[in-house]
Amino acid sequence: MIIPLSKDFYQTSALELAKKLLGCQLIKESSEGVTSGIIVETEAYMGPIDRAAHSYNNRRTKRTEIMFHEAGHIYTYVMHTHCLVNIVCSEVDKPEAVLIRAVEPAHGIELMKKRRNQTSLTNLTNGPGKLTKALGISMEDYGHVCWLPPLSIAEGSKPTNIAIGPRIGIDNSGEAKDYPWRFWIEDNPYVSRKNKRAKS
Numbered sequence: 001m002i003i004p005l006s007k008d009f010y011q012t013s014a015l016e017l018a019k020k021l022l023g024c025q026l027i028k029e030s031s032e033g034v035t036s037g038i039i040v041e042t043e044a045y046m047g048p049i050d051r052a053a054h055s056y057n058n059r060r061t062k063r064t065e066i067m068f069h070e071a072g073h074i075y076t077y078v079m080h081t082h083c084l085v086n087i088v089c090s091e092v093d094k095p096e097a098v099l100i101r102a103v104e105p106a107h108g109i110e111l112m113k114k115r116r117n118q119t120s121l122t123n124l125t126n127g128p129g130k131l132t133k134a135l136g137i138s139m140e141d142y143g144h145v146c147w148l149p150p151l152s153i154a155e156g157s158k159p160t161n162i163a164i165g166p167r168i169g170i171d172n173s174g175e176a177k178d179y180p181w182r183f184w185i186e187d188n189p190y191v192s193r194k195n196k197r198a199k200s
Contacts, residue, residue: 004152010071014044014096017089028135029150037103041184047096052173055095067095082129104190161186
């Protein structure tokens with residue numbers, strides 16, 4: 001039996017949670033069946049101090065409201081017609097979150113292929129919009145918590161090597177576009193992009 005991680009797991013900064021989530025299982029239950037994947041790539045968004053974050057400068061809107069709530073809530077939003085899934089963390093009224101960028105398919109793979117009309121396994125969930133469509137994650141998941149169905153996160157295995165680099169797709173965010181706040185499991189074939197690495 002898979003047991004979801006407790007709410008205490010999420011009560012840390014986005015930078016820490018982004019690393020802790022690697023290797024964990026992302027599970028979605030629906031009327032069509034259960035699908036899951038191992039989280040292999042994440043991005044940290046550090047809230048008020050982060051020009052790339054939706055909650056930069058404590059921007060509080062209908063969309064970002066859930067980011068000001070208790071850690072472990074789910075923040076979904078739509079970008080370019082794709083739903084993206086984030087995990088709220090840190091403290092109440094300190095709106096930080098982690099974007100889940102890619103997962104390695106684990107359970108319900110045939111259902112995932114059907115949803116994406118995709119036969120290539122490595123291309124099935126190697127991007128934030130791809131994984132939500134494959135797993136059936138939608139705006140209906142906004143505001144739920146990660147320790148209860150239908151969308152939950154369970155313990156997995158700790159990766160041995162974690163790579164670090166700048167985040168992707170945030171070129172209009174000033175100096176924040178260069179922050180090394182993207183994390184991924186080294187050499188995992190399901191990572192969305194492998195060649196953007198922080199300079200040493």
